[in-house]
Amino acid sequence: MANVDKAKSLSSLLNGIAQKVYYSNTEITEELLKNELYPDLSQEEFHLLHDKMKALLKSIATADMDHSQLEAFLTAQTKKQGVGGVSSEQAVALSHLWKTQRVRVRESLLSQSCWEPGLRGLSWRVDLHTASSQRNAFDSGPVALLEMELGRTGQDSEFVCLELDDAKLNQVLRKMTDIQESIDSIVHHC
Known part of the structure; x- marks a missing residue:
């Protein structure tokens, strides 16, 4: 049961980051995500997790990775030892988020980069x-x-x-x- 809760929290964290970064949802803050999803983590531990997931998601989005690129990237990340690497649970959550929101994130990035008029x-x-x-x-x-x-x-x-x-x-x-x-x-x- 703890693994299910951990996976849901991680999934929700990634969704929150996507909402804040790509969909300009100003109601989502790092503090809100910490309090709602990881109340038992210290502020420093949560900040490290948040920034790591945000950086990984930005790397994936910037490269607009397809399925095979994503799998190769996440496999390489899981093989890293120490602070830079990701756990298999984190890789699964990142993969799931990207598969469900790739098109929407891409459209958001395109609209943010267009000059008007x-x-x-x-x-x-x-x-x-x-x-x-x-x-x-x-x-x-x-x-x-x-x-x-x-x-x-x-x-x-x-x-x-x-x-x-x-x-x-x-x-x-x-x-x-x-x-x-x-x-x-x-x-x-x-």
Whole structure:
């Protein structure tokens, strides 16, 4: 019976951590989890357990581990000796939580990492003026028309239209190249 209670407490601890970290449930605190689930542990012992489970869950979530990756990770963790390792009961609880909440945790992480407003769509075309449709000499070149659909989660889209001549279009393309090079340099240094 004690093992069942221990497993339930560990499962509830992991659920509480997930609620706090991934689902922004501000009612869940470390103190609440300790008092409700592990009243017999000292504050220091609980803090170590809490931080260890939180770190393991973050590692699993950050890597978005599939079933085989999770099993390999947890097997390696159970083979560690001392403070860094996990017990087989902890591995089972972590595995169960991840199998039941992987999709929801992933969606939460994605929503937390998105910039708002976001680009929902982009369409473009190039218009050429014919000799008979020219209004003046300035309008004689091609014109790029860009339409961007921007929006925040849960709100209607806004549309922004840009009209760019050849020089402005080349300027925009150079800026986009600079941005891509900056992103590439950051990614390659990580």
